[in-house]
Amino acid sequence: MVKKLHYLTTFPEIIEAYFKYSIPGRAVNSGLVDFNIVNLRDFTTDKHRTTDDTPYGGGPGMVMKISPILSAIDALRLPQNSATILLTPKGSLLQQDLLKELSEKDQLVFLCGHYEGMDERIDLYAHYAVSIGDYVIGGGEIASLVMSDGIIRLLKNVLGNESSAEQDSFSHGVLDYPQYTKPRIYDELEVPEVLCSGHHKNIMRYRRKESLKWTLLLRPDLLKKIKLSQEDIKMLKEIKIEIQTFIMDNIDE
Ligand code: SAM
Numbered sequence: 083m084v085k086k087l088h089y090l091t092t093f094p095e096i097i098e099a100y101f102k103y104s105i106p107g108r109a110v111n112s113g114l115v116d117f118n119i120v121n122l123r124d125f126t127t128d129k130h131r132t133t134d135d136t137p138y139g140g141g142p143g144m145v146m147k148i149s150p151i152l153s154a155i156d157a158l159r160l161p162q163n164s165a166t167i168l169l170t171p172k173g174s175l176l177q178q179d180l181l182k183e184l185s186e187k188d189q190l191v192f193l194c195g196h197y198e199g200m201d202e203r204i205d206l207y208a209h210y211a212v213s214i215g216d217y218v219i220g221g222g223e224i225a226s227l228v229m230s231d232g233i234i235r236l237l238k239n240v241l242g243n244e245s246s247a248e249q250d251s252f253s254h255g256v257l258d259y260p261q262y263t264k265p266r267i268y269d270e271l272e273v274p275e276v277l278c279s280g281h282h283k284n285i286m287r288y289r290r291k292e293s294l295k296w297t298l299l300l301r302p303d304l305l306k307k308i309k310l311s312q313e314d315i316k317m318l319k320e321i322k323i324e325i326q327t328f329i330m331d332n333i334d335e
Contacts, residue, residue, distance in 0.1 A: 083237055084185055086116045087230055089223070090154050091194040092133050092146075094119045096223040106231065109240045118158075125150040125157070134197055143198035151193060151204055164189040165209040167229070169222035170199060173211035178252035180212070181232040192229070194222030255308035256297040259289040291317045 089097045097119045101110050109115045123131040127149075134144040155166060165187045174180075184190055193200065193208060205211060214225045234240055235247050251258040262273040276288045294317055297304050310318070 084115060084187055084190055084233060086118060086189045087233075088118045088120060088158055088189065088191040089194060089226055090120045090122055090151060090191065091223055092122050092196060093194070093221060093223055094121050096221070097227065100227050100230070105240060106234050109234050109237065112239075114237055114240055115234060120154045120158070122146075122150045122154055125153040137198060141198075145198050146195055146200040148201040148203050151200065152207060155191060155207065158189075158191060160191065161188050163187055164191065166191045166193065166207065167226070168193045168200070168204060168208035168211045169195060169214070169225040169229075170211050171213050171216075171218050173213040175216075176212050176214050176229065176232075178232070178250075180210070181229065182236060184210075184229070185233045185236040190233070192222070192226035194226050196221045252304075254293075255304055256293045257301060257304070259292040260296075287317075290314070291321065294318055295321045 091097060097117070101107055101117055106115075110117060122133045126132055132147070133150050134146050137143070137145045160166075165184060167184070167190060169192060193204065212225075212229065214228050219225065241247055247253065249258060262277060266273050266278060274288065276284050279285070290313075294305075294314060298318065298321060
């Protein structure tokens with residue numbers, strides 16, 4: 083299980099702020115996980131503490147130099163079961179499975195790019211190249227925190243209620259079921275009857291069916307990747323009939 087998260091960055095304040103609050107803040111304060119911010123400027127050799135330079139071949143912007151990054155990684159003296167993660171829009175798209183895999187490592191090192199990104203050669207030194215989505219943001223710090231946030235909540239004893247992370251969307255390959263809280267009726271919108279019935283078995287079935295329904299409607303691609311039980315298939319057939327009935331009832335002749 084991850085014990086330490088390292089961030090190689092030229093903007094340490096972004097990471098510092100994240101660990102002050104909420105679940106990550108509590109996880110650090112109770113010793114469940116530790117973090118280490120490495121300012122890449124501490125691994126430069128020139129008097130201006132330069133971490134970036136102009137791109138070979140010309141073009142706009144600056145590129146982060148490879149040597150401060152590699153010196154910083156070396157200085158960490160990482161244990162065997164550690165992973166170095168390069169944040170880049172060119173990486174593999176982040177998925178819950180990867181967060182789970184990384185949560186089982188000993189230590190993680192996030193390489194946070196800026197400007198036009200890092201010298202391409204850094205790719206050879208990273209175990210993973212990860213993108214948080216098909217869009218470009220200004221720096222790898224926020225991308226690394228997106229990953230950290232997903233990883234920290236998977237660590238043992240971090241969430242108050244141990245089962246919370248297990249029921250999350252994607253944990254079982256389907257989307258989470260809808261949640262409601264008081265009041266029971268708000269502006270004529272009622273909480274589904276079954277959730278107030280106290281009947282555990284019916285509630286479980288309702289929730290599983292809702293998960294399947296919303297996954298079918300919003301992310302059918304996910305359903306193809308999981309092993310469905312006989313009961314799941316039965317519920318999906320019911321859902322199909324319910325959807326068809328809904329459509330027929332709402333079509334104007
Ligand atoms: N020129 C680069 C490109 O088009 O691939 C984008 C550089 S971006 C402005 C600066 C840094 O932000 C990247 O080096 C990376 O660390 C981070 N970044 C931006 N978008 C990202 C994404 N979708 N996923 C992960 N990191 C991202």
